Amino acid sequence: MDRGETMLAALRRELREEVGVHLTGEARLVGLYANFREFKSDHVALFAVPHNAYAHKPCRSPEIAESGFFPPDALPEGVTGSTARRIAEAVQGLPPDELW
Numbered sequence: 001m002d003r004g005e006t007m008l009a010a011l012r013r014e015l016r017e018e019v020g021v022h023l024t025g026e027a028r029l030v031g032l033y034a035n036f037r038e039f040k041s042d043h044v045a046l047f048a049v050p051h052n053a054y055a056h057k058p059c060r061s062p063e064i065a066e067s068g069f070f071p072p073d074a075l076p077e078g079v080t081g082s083t084a085r086r087i088a089e090a091v092q093g094l095p096p097d098e099l100w
Contacts, residue, residue: 011047015054018061025053030089031096044100048090 001010008027015021027047035042056069070076072091075084082100089096 007045011045015049017059018064019067020057020059021049022055022057023049023053024055025050027053030086033086033096033100034098035100037100046086046090046096 001007002013005013007029011027012023015023027049030046030048033044033046035044068076072087075087085097086100088094
């Protein structure tokens, strides 16, 4: 988030800049997570965006090596355990963990 930016404004900007997703509807906050790995003191906000709530215009970002859209039960190889758990929380409605 940039200084003075709301969480939803940051979500819209980051999606647009990094993966070419333009929100056309509502996003649902799934959870807030602390990430203290690699000596960070960071928090991550995870949002779920329904299929009918965005338009996708692919773009390249120096911050993102690769992106794609996958069914939750067919994630690509190499997805981290934390990422798989966050997806399960969003899709299955599980209570979010505190840590990323």
